[in-house]
Amino acid sequence: MKTLMQRLMCLVAPLLLASLAHATPSAQDILAASDAIRNPDKPFSLVNQLIEYRNGKQTGDMTLAIYAKAEANNGQFRNLVRFIAPARDANKLMLKTGNDLWFYDPSSKASIRMSPQQRLLGQAANGDVVTANLSLDYQAELATEEDTPDGDRKARHCYKLALAAKTPDVTYHRIELWIDTSNNRPVKGRFYAESGRLLKTAYYRRYDKQLGVERPTETVIIDGLDPNWVTVMRYSSWAWRDVPDAWLQRDYLARFKPE
Numbered sequence: 001m002k003t004l005m006q007r008l009m010c011l012v013a014p015l016l017l018a019s020l021a022h023a024t025p026s027a028q029d030i031l032a033a034s035d036a037i038r039n040p041d042k043p044f045s046l047v048n049q050l051i052e053y054r055n056g057k058q059t060g061d062m063t064l065a066i067y068a069k070a071e072a073n074n075g076q077f078r079n080l081v082r083f084i085a086p087a088r089d090a091n092k093l094m095l096k097t098g099n100d101l102w103f104y105d106p107s108s109k110a111s112i113r114m115s116p117q118q119r120l121l122g123q124a125a126n127g128d129v130v131t132a133n134l135s136l137d138y139q140a141e142l143a144t145e146e147d148t149p150d151g152d153r154k155a156r157h158c159y160k161l162a163l164a165a166k167t168p169d170v171t172y173h174r175i176e177l178w179i180d181t182s183n184n185r186p187v188k189g190r191f192y193a194e195s196g197r198l199l200k201t202a203y204y205r206r207y208d209k210q211l212g213v214e215r216p217t218e219t220v221i222i223d224g225l226d227p228n229w230v231t232v233m234r235y236s237s238w239a240w241r242d243v244p245d246a247w248l249q250r251d252y253l254a255r256f257k258p259e
Helices: 004-021 027-038 250-255
Strands: 044-054 057-070 077-085 093-097 100-105 110-113 119-121 138-149 155-165 174-180 186-192 198-210 213-223 229-240
Touching (some): 027 138, 027 155, 027 186, 027 213, 057 119, 093 250, 100 250, 138 174, 155 186
Antiparallel strands (some): 044 057, 057 077, 100 110, 138 155, 155 174, 213 229
16 A cells, blocks of 8 residues: 555646646746747848838838858857948948957948947847847846737737846847747847936837748837837848858958859
8 A cells, every 4th residue: 555655746746747847947048049039040141121210201221131150169140241222332241250340331441340239220220130149148037927018019928038238248238028938939128228228129020930930020129218210120031041251251341242
């Protein structure tokens, strides 16, 4: 006959296993899983169209080709950005390698260092258009679980993460990020300056299967002070592609030839 302790263990063990199976993953793991939703795991390219709106009227646009490849030693992305439009900016380049960001103008044949916080168009900063794994640049804490409206005003049950920059040279000092608990999709982000001022709110929208995974193909960015100042980033022409290491060197920028 089973002892009382054995009978109790038979009752308790399934409950313990169920509890472990439903345990909340760590905040850093949640953030890494959302990175994998946003970013392909092999070298790739895409086209990013940026459109700026003021009070509902279009006031600017820009089109960029992005070539991205993860570093073998740490998993963070290196990016080459080629300006396609407007015509006055065609074939200008931006290179991100490590935490260094360089801008190259073929007319002057000069490359200058830039800040990832500098605005590129509307509410989109230089650091917003390059591919990045947030889990490598930020320390995440799980603030809470809550329902929040997504970019289509539909309620989503989310992990709310508080992200603190690990180094001072990343794009944002602090981020609040809402990630869908059911599928690890990023839903919404709030981005803050070191002063604590809200710079912008972003919604990740229009999920579509790209390079094997349902990924956001549109980001809507709203100014932290003026909600009528909106910038939309739309991603298209996703493709696996070889991104040679030579493309990702500052001294190669003058020799890069557009496709």
